[in-house]
Amino acid sequence: MRQTNRPDARPRASHFIDGVYVEDDAGETIDVIYPATGEVIATVHAATQAVIDRAFESARAAQAAWAATPPRERGRVLTRAAQILRERNREMSILETMDTGKPLQETLVADATSGADALEYFGGIAAGLTGEHIPLGEDWAYTIREPLGVCVGIGAWNYPTQIACWKAAPALACGNAMVFKPSETTPLCTLKVAEILIEAGLPAGLFNVVQGAGAVGGALTTDPRADKVSLTGSVPTGRKVYSAAAESMKHVTMELGGKSPMLVFDDADLEDAVGGAILGNFYSSGQICTNGTRVFVQKGLRARFVERMAERMRDAVIGDPLDEATNFGPLVSARQMEIVERYLKIAEDEGARRVVGGERLDRPGYWLTPALFDGVTDDMTMAREEIFGPVLSVLEFDDEDEGIARANATEFGLSAGVFTRDIGRAHRVIGRLRAGTCFINSYNDAPVEMPFGGVKMSGIGRENAKAAIEHYSQVKSVYVRMGRVEAPF
Ligand SMILES: NC(=O)c1ccc[n+]([C@@H]2O[C@H](COP(=O)([O-])OP(=O)(O)OC[C@H]3O[C@@H](n4cnc5c(N)ncnc54)[C@H](O)[C@@H]3O)[C@@H](O)[C@H]2O)c1
Ligand SMILES: C[N+](C)(C)CCCC=O
Secondary structure, rough: OOOOOOOOOOOOOOOOEEEEEOOOOOEEEEEEOOOOEEEEEEEEEOOHHHHHHHHHHHHHHHHHHHHHOOOOHHHHHHHHHHHHHHHOHHHHHHHHHHHHHHHHHHHHHHOOHHHHHHHHHHHHHHHHOOOOOOEOEEEEEEEEEEEEOEEEEOOOOOHHHHHHHHHHHHHHHOOOOOEEOOOOOOOHHHHHHHHHHHHOOOOOEEEEOOOOOOOHHHHHHHOOOOOEEEEEOOOHHHHHHHHHHHHOOEEEEEEEEOEEEEOHHHHHHHHHHHHHHHHHHHHHHHHOOOOOOOOEEEEEHHHHHHHHHHHHHOOOOOOOOOOOOOOOOOOOOHHHHHHHEEEEEHHHHHHOOEEEEEEEOOOOOOOOEEEEEEEOEEEEEEEEOOOOOOOOEEEOOOOOOHHHHHHOOOOOOOEEEEEEHHHHHHHHEEEEEEEEEEEEEOOOOOOOOEEEEOOOEEEEEEEOHHHHHHHHOEEEEEEOOOOOOOOOO
């Protein structure tokens, strides 16, 4: 495979605390691997307790003054950061590609740009975050919207820049400080987000980055100096973090995994439905939480859908992720590739029909071709468990009620989609699907103006839009008596 020249990805140091890079070699070494080649491109160290202490202390020290800063000034800093992030989009996108292996064609439009959208949106609404006046006759009450304090953010590896910004932007807009731990698999981009925030005028200490794996995440979650934990990760990690946070009654946001359904009715536009299923299964090499990996296709359309999908999958350009012509990259790690390969084997053992793909490419790095399976049934492992890789399952259904019941028969509830030309059916079906983020004749759109999150095991809380404000602030109620106090004795 031809290789585009890569810039030096090594960060100045592992952590970013109180406005500066910080190193502590005593922490466990973490190699950062470029997924396209398997080469080590940087090394960072996991945070020691001393680093964690420094991060919390600086966050605590900075937060009170930030909360007292006029909200319009807080907003201005975020808006400036959005502008810098946009100006550096190419540089950030290349780094994101090196961190994750995702094609540059994708990272240029879906990662730093999405982060910038969040900074811009929350920067814009910061000044409008107010309490309310509640008339009670002669008396009255009012509410004050207050920050939570110090929020911990813990990220997954598939969208490092986006995840950091989706958490930091509403947290900072509301007057909080954040200690953020990126995934140990992709530690690079978040450090750049921290640099940009400082350059935009954010006071030191308000956004600190510490590196590490589960042990560091666990230490952040249980730290008494943390008021909230916002996790983006898998359901098993979510269970641990949620229960650990409950010990000290911390606020939580849980953005977790899914096994989302996409219902394609006979009357759907075939090309749009196939296009939606490609976006909902193969973007980011299938490593997206919201993916509609259970594609229920109505009986009359199934054969044509499978045929057309297989044709379009052969057009995937698999290759050097830094070449902008590439539209399908490697998986993020050897571990993730092994997980997906295990699921591919189970799928065939359980009787699913592999139509195309699922082959390992004979080259360094973590390459698997996108896979299409037909004849999948609800009881198969591939239809029940999140694979988090480029594996699309086609399941056949007869009528609307059956399709909805089968789509809902999962512990997850992150996303769902419907493809149909019948507008009444589209809204009726979406109304009955148990999922937090839904799509009609589309898939995987996530504009910052739209709340994002899951129900059931897929999560608690919402990111983006005004809904996120509820999860990074709390309301203080104040009753005001205008007359005398009448007491019983
Ligand atoms: N709903 C969403 O918005 C969303 C977005 C992206 C990814 N995801 C989900 O994330 C998963 C893939 O990402 P992953 O493999 O990085 O997930 P993961 O659960 O393995 O790790 C997520 C993060 O949690 C940390 N962590 C692990 N154990 C911890 C513990 N005990 N305490 C605190 N932190 C801990 C990890 O170091 C990492 O930073 C998938 O399930 C995917 O669906 C969800
Ligand atoms: C913006 N997307 C593509 C919906 C991704 C959100 C993060 C989930 O993995």
